[in-house]
Amino acid sequence: MIDLYYAPTPNGHKVTLFLEEAELDYRLIKVDISKGDQFRPEFLAIAPNNKIPAIVDHAPADGGSPVSLFESGAILLYLAEKTGTLLSHSPRERQTTLQWLFWQVGGLGPMLGQNHHFNHFAPQAVPYAIERYQVETQRLYTVLNKRLGTSPWLGGDEYSIADIACWPWVNAHQRQRIELENYPAVKNWHARILTRPATERAMLQAQMNPEVAKG
Template identity: 80%
Template sequence: MIDLYFAPTPNGHKITLFLEEAELEYRLIRVDISKGDQFRPDFLLISPNNKIPAIIDHLPADGGAPISLFESGAILLYLAEKTGKFLSGELRERNTTLQWLFWQVGGLGPMLGQNYHFNHFAPQPVPYAIERYQVETQRLYHVLNKRLERVPWLAGQHYSIADIAAWPWVNGWQRQRIELQRYPAVFNWYERIRSRPATERAMQKAQLT
């Protein structure tokens, strides 16, 4: 059993997508970030950066005591190694997957997050920031599109944790003022993941939490 400390954000959705794909048993524990639950002392013991998602795996592979993890990329890597799914053991494909996973956690997520913040939540308009993050968002979509013009999935021929990490952020394309049809390879990839049964289950569970 895995406890998933969750809020329905792109980073939260990454982990439910993986858990549903891998058919792992898990329990969703809602962290209401609007009420400051992420600052509770018991949560900070699991996630010292006061961010979701975080997990506790009560049945780690070594058979020892429960293990907790924070940071979505680290959690995806842990779960992939635990299950042997969505991360190839072949040297080149594995490292390609990790490059695109780190591209997401280091670039795509933070930049799209800033885009969303300055377009929707800043207390007053900041034209420079709006323009900066819009241009960077478009650049990243272009990078993603060029990659997906060459291969069906970010790692190459197989669906992986890199795709699972990136899709929830692209799922917010409308709020990022992106016209997804201008990136046809991304649009095709996005629709293929959206229609996967595991993706549908994950998004439905998020709405019920």
């Protein structure tokens, strides 16, 4: 059983997408970031950066004591290596997949997150910041569109943790003032992932009681 400390954000969705694809047993534990749950000592013991998601794996592959992890990219890599799924065993495709995974955690997520903040949450409008992050968002979508115009999935021929990492951010494209029609390869990719049964189950978790065990 894996405990997933979760809020229904793009980074939170990444982990439920993986867990549903791999059909792992897990329990969602809600972290209400609007109430400051992320600063509670018991959560900080698992996630010292006070951000979701975080996991505790009660059945690690080495059979030892529970393993806790924070940072969504690290969690995806850990789970892929533990299960042997959603990360190619081909050295070349594996490296390509990791390249796009790190692109997401180092660029797509942070920049789109700033887009969300300055468009929806900043206490006052900051035109320079709004424009800066909108332009960068468009640039990143262009990079993504170019890749997906030449490959069915970000890592290559197989759906992978790179796609899982990027998809929840693209799924929030309307909040970023992005029209997917302008990025046809991204639109096609987004639609294909949206209709996966595991994606449907994962997104449903945002509307369900997060204390109920799943698996």
